[in-house]
Amino acid sequence: MEIQEPVILSHDKHRALIEVTELTKKFDNVTAVDKISFAVPQGELYGFLGPNGAGKTTTIGILTGLVRLDSGTIRIGGLDCTKNPKAAQHLIGVVPDESNLYPELSGFDNLCFCAALYGMPKRERQTRAHELLETFGLTEAAKRKFAGYSKGMKRKLTIAAGIIHRPPILFLDEPTTGIDVSSARQIRQLIAELHQAGTTIFLTTHYIEEAERLCERIAFIVKGQIVKTDTVANLLQPVQEKRATLISVSNSTNDLCGKLAAAFPQLEFQTVSLEQIQVESGGPISIGPLVRFIEEQGAVVTEARRIRLSLEEVFVRVTGIELDIMRKETEKGGGSL
Amino acid sequence: MKQWIAFWNIMLKDMQAYYLKPPNISWGLIFPIAWTGMFFIRSGSGLDNVLTLLPGVLAISILFGTTSLLAVTVTFEKKNRSFERLLLAPIPLELLMLAKTSGAILFGVVNAFVPIVLATFLTDLSQVVWTTMLPAIVMIAIASTFLGLFIAVSVSEVFEAQTFSNFFRFPMIFLCGLFFPISSLPVFLRPFSYLFPLTYGTDILHGAIHGQNMLPLSLNFPIIAGFCILLFYVSIKNIHRKWIV
Numbered sequence: 001m002e003i004q005e006p007v008i009l010s011h012d013k014h015r016a017l018i019e020v021t022e023l024t025k026k027f028d029n030v031t032a033v034d035k036i037s038f039a040v041p042q043g044e045l046y047g048f049l050g051p052n053g054a055g056k057t058t059t060i061g062i063l064t065g066l067v068r069l070d071s072g073t074i075r076i077g078g079l080d081c082t083k084n085p086k087a088a089q090h091l092i093g094v095v096p097d098e099s100n101l102y103p104e105l106s107g108f109d110n111l112c113f114c115a116a117l118y119g120m121p122k123r124e125r126q127t128r129a130h131e132l133l134e135t136f137g138l139t140e141a142a143k144r145k146f147a148g149y150s151k152g153m154k155r156k157l158t159i160a161a162g163i164i165h166r167p168p169i170l171f172l173d174e175p176t177t178g179i180d181v182s183s184a185r186q187i188r189q190l191i192a193e194l195h196q197a198g199t200t201i202f203l204t205t206h207y208i209e210e211a212e213r214l215c216e217r218i219a220f221i222v223k224g225q226i227v228k229t230d231t232v233a234n235l236l237q238p239v240q241e242k243r244a245t246l247i248s249v250s251n252s253t254n255d256l257c258g259k260l261a262a263a264f265p266q267l268e269f270q271t272v273s274l275e276q277i278q279v280e281s282g283g284p285i286s287i288g289p290l291v292r293f294i295e296e297q298g299a300v301v302t303e304a305r306r307i308r309l310s311l312e313e314v315f316v317r318v319t320g321i322e323l324d325i326m327r328k329e330t331e332k333g334g335g336s337l
Numbered sequence: 338m339k340q341w342i343a344f345w346n347i348m349l350k351d352m353q354a355y356y357l358k359p360p361n362i363s364w365g366l367i368f369p370i371a372w373t374g375m376f377f378i379r380s381g382s383g384l385d386n387v388l389t390l391l392p393g394v395l396a397i398s399i400l401f402g403t404t405s406l407l408a409v410t411v412t413f414e415k416k417n418r419s420f421e422r423l424l425l426a427p428i429p430l431e432l433l434m435l436a437k438t439s440g441a442i443l444f445g446v447v448n449a450f451v452p453i454v455l456a457t458f459l460t461d462l463s464q465v466v467w468t469t470m471l472p473a474i475v476m477i478a479i480a481s482t483f484l485g486l487f488i489a490v491s492v493s494e495v496f497e498a499q500t501f502s503n504f505f506r507f508p509m510i511f512l513c514g515l516f517f518p519i520s521s522l523p524v525f526l527r528p529f530s531y532l533f534p535l536t537y538g539t540d541i542l543h544g545a546i547h548g549q550n551m552l553p554l555s556l557n558f559p560i561i562a563g564f565c566i567l568l569f570y571v572s573i574k575n576i577h578r579k580w581i582v
Binding site (some may be wrong): 027049063065066067068085086088090092094096098100101102103104105109113114116117119120121161 | 338339340342343345346347350353354411417418421422423424425426427428429430581582
């Protein structure tokens with residue numbers, strides 16, 4: 001697969017291509033986006049991570065001109081889009097959370113039509129459409145109607161339509177939600193390639209692993225507010241300095257975690273599920289005394305293994321949102337990593 | 338130039354995806370033929386009366402052809418979110434909606450020629466003032482299409498578009514002087530006739546086809562143009578208000 005380089009807006013890599021200040025949006029009495037501010041420099045892959053209803057899609061809607069903002073300012077590619085959302089539409093590509101191409105047109109015709117919307121001449125848009133169909137492995141389905149595509153194929157063609165005019169800035173809203181594992185992997189690879197080619201990408205997702213794998217910086221968004229923003233490395237630093245062990249037990253009593261915490265005050269314990277306890281420490285964890293203590297309480301240790309703490313733990317600690325909620329959303333979306 | 342490439346392709350896409358589909362071509366042909374047959378042959382006044390019926394048949398063919406298709410296609414695209422693609426394109430909303438409606442306007446004009454072609458077999462059209470009739474057909478097509486746009490923007494479901502269309506269309510058949518003069522309507526209904534653009538378009542057609550218009554052309558054309566501007570302006574306002582929330 002080969003992704004062509006987008007138009008370079010500036011050779012200053014630190015120049016912010018997306019600048020948002022105090023952005024607010026209310027729907028009736030519900031505040032969907034609450035005074036959020038952030039800046040995305042040229043070439044960065046910036047992630048918006050949060051559960052459904054956190055305000056991710058609304059933010060993309062405002063930035064792309066599909067939703068009207070209540071207050072705040074927006075600059076995209078150096079252009080003030082606060083009062084004129086159309087000012088920067090020639091600089092952006094948008095991949096919405098649902099594939100929204102024309103069901104009655106073929107894959108090829110859909111791409112040509114999307115290119116024409118950006119004023120691309122006929123020969124150029126046909127060449128570009130063929131290129132992208134090949135890149136996304138859809139050449140054989142080029143003449144088939146979009147309505148007959150599988151979910152994964154629809155998603156790929158929707159992404160192709162979003163980049164047909166080589167936009168320097170790309171908004172991706174939940175790009176892998178609801179599609180099979182193989183298609184999701186291909187799409188993630190394509191996103192990584194677009195990023196490497198220099199496209200500035202604003203990605204929203206509720207898949208923590210996806211954000212961790214793809215993004216340079218991540219903002220955690222909960223109930224319309226950004227609660228934390230940092231590079232993936234910085235976000236992971238506190239948990240990576242820790243060691244963690246996952247102990248699987250059977251015949252466990254309800255207060256086993258509390259008893260362990262009282263007996264081993266130098267360690268941190270968390271109940272992951274009825275049969276799993278997570279132990280964390282700043283130093284090495286001696287497993288022998290823990291196993292003996294648990295068995296003295298009448299439970300049986302079936303497994304104990306060291307685990308790598310991931311962005312999930314950081315997300316839970318920062319947002320207070322239980323992982324189960326995010327996992328259920330992942331399952332609902334049909335997504336898998 | 339880039340905006341005109343977009344304009345042209347939006348119009349072509351709509352023609353390809355909607356208006357040139359076999360069911361719509363047959364609708365575009367059968368519907369005017371049915372009206373023509375119903376009024377020319379079954380009106381009881383015989384073939385002598387073709388010239389007085391032609392303005393009404395023309396107007397009704399354009400009205401039904403344009404409003405039905407535009408209201409449904411725009412509502413359909415809004416519903417399946419493909420309309421967002423157009424809203425994201427770097428072209429002004431006004432130009433975008435003109436592109437979106439231009440296919441329906443053409444469809445309406447083509448619809449008008451079905452009864453005209455049939456009429457050539459039934460009567461002598463040598464007295465028709467074509468230089469007045471052709472602009473009138475175009476103006477009726479524009480006004481009807483913008484009425485379809487107004488309807489499309491006012492509803493959210495495809496079925497609502499159809500029922501809401503009929504809310505306007507069926508009263509217009511009786512109130513706009515299509516098949517009998519407005520002067521023969523009950524007095525209390527006559528003021529309503531002047532609230533519809535079709536009244537003025539049909540009046541121009543009556544004048545151009547058999548020389549019996551009620552208002553002067555210098556009044557009819559500006560009024561129907563005013564209706565077009567008003568309907569388009571209100572539709573654009575509604576898109577801003579209801580679709581970009």
